[in-house]
Amino acid sequence: TCALWQLLFRVLSPLPAGNALASIALEVQARLVKSALCSQGYPRLALAQLPEDGSQGSRELLLALSWLLARGPVPEQMLAQTRVPLGDEMTVCQCEALASLGPPAPHMEAEGPVDVRHVQWLMGKLRFRWRQLVSSQQEQCALLSKLLRTLEHESRRLEAVLAWRRAEPVFWQWMDTVLGTCAPEAPAAASQPTFLPWVPECGDGELELVVRELQTLEEELREAVERRRVAWEAKARGCGRGPEWSAARRAFRETVEKELGALQRCWEQDSGPAPAHGPHRLVRREDGAAGDRDLQAAELIRTLRSQEACLEAVLRQLQGQCRQELARLAGALPGLIWIPPPGR
Amino acid sequence: MSIVTVQLGQCGNQIGFEVFDALLSDSHSSQGLCCKRENEAYQASCKERFFSEEENGVPIARAVLVDMEPKVISQTLSKAAQSGRWKYGQHACFCQKQGSGNNWAYGYSVHGPRHEESIMNLIRKEVEKCDSFSGFFIIMSMAGGTGSGIGAFVTQNLQDQYSNSLKMNQIIWPYGTGEVIVQNYNSILTLSHLYRSSDALLVHENDAVHKICAKLMNIKQISFSDINQVLAHQLGSVFQPTYSAESSFHYRRNPLGDLMEHLVPHPEFKMLSIRNVPHMSENSLAYSTFTWAGLLKHLRQMLISNAKMEEGIDWHVRPSLSGPSSLGKMSLNKDLHFNTSIANLVILRGKDVQSADVEGFKDPALYTSWLEPVNAFNVWKTQRAFSKYEKSAVLVSNSQFLVKPLDMIVGKAWNMFAS
Numbered sequence: 001t002c003a004l005w006q007l008l009f010r011v012l013s014p015l016p017a018g019n020a021l022a023s024i025a026l027e028v029q030a031r032l033v034k035s036a037l038c039s040q041g042y043p044r045l046a047l048a049q050l051p052e053d054g055s056q057g058s059r060e061l062l063l064a065l066s067w068l069l070a071r072g073p074v075p076e077q078m079l080a081q082t083r084v085p086l087g088d089e090m091t092v093c094q095c096e097a098l099a100s101l102g103p104p105a106p107h108m109e110a111e112g113p114v115d116v117r118h119v120q121w122l123m124g125k126l127r128f129r130w131r132q133l134v135s136s137q138q139e140q141c142a143l144l145s146k147l148l149r150t151l152e153h154e155s156r157r158l159e160a161v162l163a164w165r166r167a168e169p170v171f172w173q174w175m176d177t178v179l180g181t182c183a184p185e186a187p188a189a190a191s192q193p194t195f196l197p198w199v200p201e202c203g204d205g206e207l208e209l210v211v212r213e214l215q216t217l218e219e220e221l222r223e224a225v226e227r228r229r230v231a232w233e234a235k236a237r238g239c240g241r242g243p244e245w246s247a248a249r250r251a252f253r254e255t256v257e258k259e260l261g262a263l264q265r266c267w268e269q270d271s272g273p274a275p276a277h278g279p280h281r282l283v284r285r286e287d288g289a290a291g292d293r294d295l296q297a298a299e300l301i302r303t304l305r306s307q308e309a310c311l312e313a314v315l316r317q318l319q320g321q322c323r324q325e326l327a328r329l330a331g332a333l334p335g336l337i338w339i340p341p342p343g344r
Numbered sequence: 345m346s347i348v349t350v351q352l353g354q355c356g357n358q359i360g361f362e363v364f365d366a367l368l369s370d371s372h373s374s375q376g377l378c379c380k381r382e383n384e385a386y387q388a389s390c391k392e393r394f395f396s397e398e399e400n401g402v403p404i405a406r407a408v409l410v411d412m413e414p415k416v417i418s419q420t421l422s423k424a425a426q427s428g429r430w431k432y433g434q435h436a437c438f439c440q441k442q443g444s445g446n447n448w449a450y451g452y453s454v455h456g457p458r459h460e461e462s463i464m465n466l467i468r469k470e471v472e473k474c475d476s477f478s479g480f481f482i483i484m485s486m487a488g489g490t491g492s493g494i495g496a497f498v499t500q501n502l503q504d505q506y507s508n509s510l511k512m513n514q515i516i517w518p519y520g521t522g523e524v525i526v527q528n529y530n531s532i533l534t535l536s537h538l539y540r541s542s543d544a545l546l547v548h549e550n551d552a553v554h555k556i557c558a559k560l561m562n563i564k565q566i567s568f569s570d571i572n573q574v575l576a577h578q579l580g581s582v583f584q585p586t587y588s589a590e591s592s593f594h595y596r597r598n599p600l601g602d603l604m605e606h607l608v609p610h611p612e613f614k615m616l617s618i619r620n621v622p623h624m625s626e627n628s629l630a631y632s633t634f635t636w637a638g639l640l641k642h643l644r645q646m647l648i649s650n651a652k653m654e655e656g657i658d659w660h661v662r663p664s665l666s667g668p669s670s671l672g673k674m675s676l677n678k679d680l681h682f683n684t685s686i687a688n689l690v691i692l693r694g695k696d697v698q699s700a701d702v703e704g705f706k707d708p709a710l711y712t713s714w715l716e717p718v719n720a721f722n723v724w725k726t727q728r729a730f731s732k733y734e735k736s737a738v739l740v741s742n743s744q745f746l747v748k749p750l751d752m753i754v755g756k757a758w759n760m761f762a763s
Contacts, residue, residue, distance in 0.1 A: 124609025
């Protein structure tokens with residue numbers, strides 16, 4: 001009976017499983033189960049009258065469990081609660097306008113003698129990058145093994161749910177017999193007001209409220225922007241003139257306009273599907289129906305492959321340039337022995 | 345990525361405690377001048393780097409404590425536990441009962457090899473706790489026997505066993521009028537060994553920090569704890585989370601690696617200095633305001649004139665105005681005691697940090713002829729304020745600052761040897 005109380009508690013508890021749950025006393029768990037069942041509209045009174053020490057009532061508890069199982073896909077809900085989020089998610093960013101420029105190209109001396117200390121400096125940087133790469137790979141190994149362990153737990157849970165689904169018909173046949181042995185509940189149960197849980201309805205009323213709040217916010221932001229603009233212009237007026245200043249100002253204005261345009265494009269709903277940005281979950285779907293913000297994996301793969309091809313071409317070009325530069329330097333310093341890296 | 349700290353000797357252990365304490369207090373500070381989500385990201389980044397988590401939630405410092413005497417370690421452990429906010433691992437320390445008698449050779453050749461296995465085991469356990477490991481801090485003094493001798497030995501071992509991990513030694517440069525007679529021998533032996541096995545030597549000068557306590561913080565009776573707290577403040581302002589250059593939405597994953605790549609890739613120039621503005625007692629702080637222009641101007645002059653703090657700066661020292669001829673520049677600079685830099689990293693934290701103008705540090709006259717300012721100078725800017733200072737700036741510099749002190753130590757050591 002205790003085990004059944006604990007099982008019901010685990011099913012009804014909104015928290016994901018953790019060590020904290022195990023330490024809650026049986027009586028507390030039982031009381032929580034009773035109140036949760038009551039708020040969900042469980043009709044049988046006999047359960048509410050059960051003692052909380054786990055001494056009797058296993059049949060009532062079994063009936064409560066099967067009531068819950070009949071109402072909704074409990075095992076699947078519990079699986080979703082403890083789903084491992086890694087491994088089936090990827091971040092997508094299609095915003096080209098806001099993409100950063102990447103690291104600045106390394107400053108290359110056009111001509112002239114190269115100080116060997118500068119070369120030593122660059123070698124040192126390369127060495128550090130190499131060591132960081134090794135550290136990153138070690139980190140990746142450690143995290144992968146952690147991920148593997150978590151996934152193993154999850155697959156065990158999935159197998160358990162599958163086993164349950166296979167055995168389910170037997171369970172319901174048995175529960176019919178259990179229900180049959182119960183005495184029918186007194187009709188006085190109907191007089192007790194059942195506390196149905198209040199499900200907040202997201203009707204139009206809510207939506208209107210949200211719309212109004214957003215409009216007020218937009219007003220406030222507009223005022224704030226106006227104030228800032230006035231203050232900035234006052235400040236900018238005092239910043240002096242001169243050709244460099246106006247040229248700089250023009251450049252600033254252009255960059256800002258570009259960024260603003262990109263941001264507006266991101267937010268505009270009617271300019272077609274917004275470029276995807278942020279984490280997406282990988283879901284296998286048979287029917288091919290895609291939601292609003294859903295992306296086809298094949299399409300994404302194609303885009304990523306073409307980007308990869310472009311980047312590889314750029315990499316090969318840069319490597320070629322580096323090799324040429326190294327060859328030139330090797331020729332320029334006859335006293336030095338150069339050992340180039342193994343060609344690929 | 346996490347950093348494991350090895351605290352060696354009395355100095356190393358006392359300073360180590362102050363560093364962890366300062367880092368955690370700052371990460372929990374409510375005066376960060378940023379939103380709650382930002383603060384949480386900052387806290388999480390700091391915690392992951394320097395602490396590991398236990399079930400009941402008290403962070404455990406990622407540290408190994410080593411000393412040849414039990415007294416300082418037990419004091420350090422209990423001070424941490426008393427704070428209630430963090431602690432050291434239960435089995436993270438190694439001590440003996442003998443001491444090293446300020447004898448470098450005793451630390452390096454006797455204690456080191458004898459206890460090598462135990463010490464390296466402790467370090468390995470701490471490294472294994474890290475999901476992603478970037479490198480080591482080794483905190484040690486140069487003048488004593490334990491910190492210096494065992495420090496050199498341990499660093500060498502770390503080089504062998506963790507060749508891909510980064511190693512930064514936090515070296516305490518002794519007082520010029522220090523009380524250990526053989527401190528100059530110890531210093532030279534330490535530096536020469538460390539130069540081969542360490543990646544970066546971040547030097548903290550006792551004399552400089554002492555002056556900061558006396559002149560800027562107005563502390564009357566300066567204790568080691570005061571000095572160590574200033575030191576910890578300086579380190580914290582470098583290694584607390586900073587934004588990465590590419591995106592201002594994420595804190596940098598590997599500040600130690602980035603710093604080393606910017607400042608010490610050249611194998612012959614590994615020594616770094618650290619200068620921090622402003623420094624003020626808490627009472628005065630309430631009545632002071634700072635501007636970035638003022639702070640950066642002082643910091644730049646401190647760099648050029650090799651001043652250690654923002655008071656008593658020699659404003660006569662200026663970069664030479666002569667042309668790019670390097671020989672001409674060198675002789676002129678020598679006359680003016682101009683401190684030429686190889687590379688500099690400025691880290692700015694606080695209000696309106698984006699408006700701070702660091703152009704003064706990009707002047708080619710500050711740097712050597714073989715490295716242009718675009719490669720030699722880097723700046724990291726973070727909005728979140730550090731440790732009660734609304735604006736703070738720290739400069740980590742690879743420059744000529746230690747030439748004179750080093751000459752002095754070498755000179756004194758030779759004199760003692762030759763006499």
